[in-house]
Amino acid sequence: MTTHLTGSRDEWLAARIELLKAEKELTRLNDDLARRRRQLPWVRIDKEFRFETDEGSASLADLFRGRSQLLVYHFMFGPDYKAGCPSCSAIADGFNGIAVHLANHDVSLTAVSRAPLAKLQAYRQRMGWTFPWASSSDSSFSFDFNVSFTEQQQREGSIEYNFAREPAFEWRSGKEGDGASARASFAAMTGTDMQTYTRDRPGMSAFAIEDGVVYHTYSTYSRGVDGIWSMYPWLDRAPKGRNEPSGPWWRRHDEYGRG
Structure with a gap:
């Protein structure tokens, strides 16, 4: 049984709308950072x-x-x-x-x-x-x-x-x-x-x-x-995020499944 927070669809929707405010703010911040990168002196x-x-x-x-x-x-x-x-x-x-x-x-x-x-x-x-x-x-x-x-x-x-x-x-x-x-x-x-x-x-x-x-x-x-x-x-949008262990989990794409 999951140990993660669970709730109703209405509870999920309310939390999701609240999170959307932060996501929109991050989008605006990223847009501003992109503009500032372009303004760096060449x-x-x-x-x-x-x-x-x-x-x-x-x-x-x-x-x-x-x-x-x-x-x-x-x-x-x-x-x-x-x-x-x-x-x-x-x-x-x-x-x-x-x-x-x-x-x-x-x-x-x-x-x-x-x-x-x-x-x-x-x-x-x-x-x-x-x-x-x-x-x-x-x-x-x-x-x-x-x-x-x-x-x-x-x-x-x-x-x-x-x-x-x-x-x-x-x-x-x-x-x-x-x-x-x-x-x-x-x-x-x-x-x-x-x-x-x-x-x-x-x-x-x-x-x-x-x-x-x-x-x-x-x-x-x-x-x-x-x-x-x-x-x-x-x-970052998956249920468990990056979920990284202490060591590197990724491999070259032709090396997965080799043991």
Whole structure:
């Protein structure tokens, strides 16, 4: 028998209408936050970044693919990974369906990782994805946008991630509900140890191009990417919510049921 609060349909309706007031307020707040994001100052990018893509070597401007806006997902796939991060993989599962809509709204979507292009292509084929994915292996792009770090930065405690300084060898999401065992589990799923795994981090960045000049307009990291993780809005409306245990429950979509 359920231990959850139960009631009549009339009681449910009254509670639901009361909740609707808060939901509408959150919608208005989200609309205001979106407006404030658009009002952030644009930062001109004069540095030349090079990427390896399916079409060959490309500049940051090339990643726009003729459109005026570019959204980059910083996918955790370091050069020493054997496979992509399971969390990033779950997020990227939603990209195929929306990329075509964004493209027809003057927005290009691409993932960028430090792993060599051949690794990215093989993993993308395994996952059945079709969205563009570029390698920044020969570029400082991922370091400059604060999603990749060196072993020396880890040792010195000089990592700046999610707009905050970290102590040595600390992974910030450990403060946000994930324990060391969870991080170690994800590291093992990428074929690395935890220190190697956490030298790359999740995030997304937005760019605009006008008159041939590229501008950086927005970036978010850590739990800031929850908003583009399509699994979570559904779970937040499920009867038991995210219902997350102490360790990671999700897997790559081709790994469920393996035991």
